[in-house]
Amino acid sequence: MISRLTLLLSARCNLSCSYCYQGERRGPERMTWDTARAALDFCLARRAPNFSVEFNGGEPLLEPDLLRRCIEHVEARRGESAVRFFLTTNGTLITHEMLEFLVAHDVGLQISLDGVPKAQGHRGDWTSERLDRVLEELARSHLGYARRRLRIQAGLMPSTLHTMADSGRYFLDSEVPEVLFYTVLGQDDAWTLEDEEALEFQVGRLLEDGINHWNRTAEVPIMFLREVQERVQGGPGEGPFCGAGSGSGFFVDTSGRAWTCLMFASSLQPLSPLAREAEPALDLGEVREPALKDRLAGVPSLLSRLRLFTHRRDKYSSFSRCRDCEFLPACSLCPAAISHTPGNRDPDKVPDFFCAFTRATGKARREFRRRTADSETARRLEKARAALERLKDVVQDSLNN
Helix, strand or coil: CEEEEEEEEECCCCCCCCCCCCCCCCCCCECCHHHHHHHHHHHHCCEEEEEEEEEEECCHHHCHHHHHHHHHHHHHHCCCCCEEEEEEECCCCCCHHHHHHHHHCCEEEEEECCCCHHHHHHHCCCHHHHHHHHHHHHHHHCHHHHHHHEEEEEEECHHHHHHHHHHHHHHHHCCCCCEEEEECCCCCCCCCHHHHHHHHHHHHHHHHHHHHHHHHHCCCCEHHHCCCCCCCCCCCCCCCCCHHHCCCEEEECCCCEEECCHHHCCCCCCCCHHHHHHHHHHEEEECCCCCHHHHHHCHHHHHCCCHHHCCHHHCECCCCEHHHCCCHHHCCCCHHHHHCCCCCCCCCECCHHHHHHHHHHHHHHHHHHHHHHHHHHHHHHHHHHHHHHHHHHHHHHHHHC
């Protein structure tokens, strides 16, 4: 059964972010309704009990009517079963009317926002002020919804590491419930010892802010401080270690071509030699082709033959072999991080930037757990209080609407 579908509603974007991987988009600028409906109907006929639909781009809010039509189509055909919607957006095109629609249909809102203006500036100087207004409206009018369905995705580059702690404080002050910091792909070539020291310093500051925030609210918005689920190791005979190899979901570009992972779609970007080797296994063909079901089912077997997606314990960075790393079970390594490193031809070479981030945040998570473990009873009381406050927010949202 299929548990997730991602639709690329638009190949266009209203921003020109310096690190965007979609540097050479091909095909139509927008997805047609016929293509979107074909993908949705294929999945609705084969969906798992927990099924999600994500809308992505480019910038998906350049096609607001198509977004609305897709959601209403699914809601009319899902019966009694639950379907969760997600919108990944740069947030700058969120109008009051669109926000009301997202709240009414309980659409998860994933905003790409890198933080304070010094971090966000490469997206456009005006974007910080615009997104401040969006967060303010969410806090003012839809706090219950925001606490359940808002996530900020903040990209980090070596050149913006010095902004990380300030950005984290900004998100905490803005009452953002979930903040996912991640390392931008393809930014590893200039990694230095000074960068590592800067990263440790910034993560340390954010750890202190996270503990102070937890003491006040019993909440942990900074996601790398939360407990994490251990991941598949991807050793010999264990199959792929990433979600692209599960065969449980896929992504559809604007032309109607289906892929298991958008990071290996040649319709969006020039592919490195390592990515080109993997592309045939991840390319599912046209979404209307009868063979789509069989090709999706065959993905785990195909990716199990590719070193890039397997032998997780044999991979390495300049720090150590992954098999020797204490943070391996919690590591979220994506094969695209390896394949998108400029000039890399080794399917086992993990980017140093990614590895340093995993190690620094892993240490912070362990320290956070140690320093908050002594007040478990107080934490439970605080969590109960926070849950009550969230319930009040939901009731207030209902009254406002």
